Amino acid sequence: MALTAVIRVPSRALLRPWARLRDAALGWIEPAGGGGVEVSAQRFASQKVLVEPDPAAGVAVMKFKNPPVNSLSLELLTELVISLEKLENDKTVRGVVLTSDCPGIFSAGLDLTEMCGRNPAHYAEYWKAVQEMWLRLYLSNLVLVAAINGASPAGGCLIALTCDYRVMADNPKYCIGLNETLLGIVAPFWFKDNLVNTIGHRASERALQLGLLFPPTEALQVGMVDKVVPKDQVQSTALSVLAQWMAIPDHARQLTKNMMRKPTADRLLKQRDADIQNFVSFISRDSIQKSLQMYLEKLKQKKG
Numbered sequence: 001m002a003l004t005a006v007i008r009v010p011s012r013a014l015l016r017p018w019a020r021l022r023d024a025a026l027g028w029i030e031p032a033g034g035g036g037v038e039v040s041a042q043r044f045a046s047q048k049v050l051v052e053p054d055p056a057a058g059v060a061v062m063k064f065k066n067p068p069v070n071s072l073s074l075e076l077l078t079e080l081v082i083s084l085e086k087l088e089n090d091k092t093v094r095g096v097v098l099t100s101d102c103p104g105i106f107s108a109g110l111d112l113t114e115m116c117g118r119n120p121a122h123y124a125e126y127w128k129a130v131q132e133m134w135l136r137l138y139l140s141n142l143v144l145v146a147a148i149n150g151a152s153p154a155g156g157c158l159i160a161l162t163c164d165y166r167v168m169a170d171n172p173k174y175c176i177g178l179n180e181t182l183l184g185i186v187a188p189f190w191f192k193d194n195l196v197n198t199i200g201h202r203a204s205e206r207a208l209q210l211g212l213l214f215p216p217t218e219a220l221q222v223g224m225v226d227k228v229v230p231k232d233q234v235q236s237t238a239l240s241v242l243a244q245w246m247a248i249p250d251h252a253r254q255l256t257k258n259m260m261r262k263p264t265a266d267r268l269l270k271q272r273d274a275d276i277q278n279f280v281s282f283i284s285r286d287s288i289q290k291s292l293q294m295y296l297e298k299l300k301q302k303k304g
């Protein structure tokens, strides 16, 4: 990956403690005596989220890299939020393409191993990170375009739904949807709200109850994605769409986006703690743990 942009990062001594943790997560190193440090964009490439900035175009490509299936582990979620925050603060970037570095998979959704056989404190921490990811993406001031270059179930679909536009590869093996009911779990209300805002109430009701996973042409028909193109054109198409959206003055577009999305985000913001408590008590139930274990087993057996 050839990256040349230079990013100015303030001295760690001036940053709050969480920022030091962030630096460590992103692998930024400050030289001894440091009074601020220039890091190349290559350093910006953290382990699970790769960011390729193109300052001349005012865009960046963010690639999820958590093989084999880009499951949304706590680590990936943390890196995603940090990387997004950094891009939001970078005046040279106005739009981002979200895509995957794992062949054939956009994201397998929430990491089932984070929701199985752990303790309530872990479930609470994990759910807070999932909420944070959604809120940051959904309310982002940047233009976000999803380049869906593989399967995108559940949480993977949610990430795509937070974007302003979705381009999907035309491979019929790639499916997208909120399939939670197939796992014996329930899509949280804010997943549902995001879907309803995208495809409407009736289509959402059907898709959510049946846990439908749509192949690309059906996803296009129902409005879950906006464009279907051959796989090798997904990223270039997403970049072209980004350029079209970026032709609109930022302030007007951002205020409009906020006007459309804030009420939905506010529903979660008003009850974040209660939502975490709901999740923890739901996911801790024996019956739910059994369903998830069985689902994981089925995934593993599929291979053998």
Ligand SMILES: CCCCC/C=C/CCC/C=C/CC(=O)SCCNC(=O)CCNC(=O)[C@H](O)C(C)(C)COP(=O)(O)OP(=O)(O)OC[C@H]1O[C@@H](n2cnc3c(N)ncnc32)[C@H](O)[C@@H]1OP(=O)(O)O
Binding pocket: 068, 069, 071, 105, 107, 108, 109, 110, 111, 112, 113, 151, 153, 154, 155, 156, 179, 180, 183, 185, 186, 187, 188, 278, 279, 282, 283, 296, 299, 300, 302, 303
């Ligand atoms: C009433 C009030 C309710 C309140 C709130 C309650 C809420 C609960 C809601 C929680 C919301 C959850 C949303 C989610 O995102 S749940 C996750 C759903 N994801 C899926 O169903 C996808 C499962 N995976 C697949 O279908 C396939 O893996 C695939 C993505 C299509 C890729 O297929 P393939 O390439 O054939 O790869 P494998 O299937 O062989 O998988 C390789 C490897 O990865 C493991 N794995 C797959 N998915 C996950 C995952 N999501 N998390 C963790 N691990 C995963 C799989 O087990 C294999 O592992 P091994 O190599 O060890 O066998």
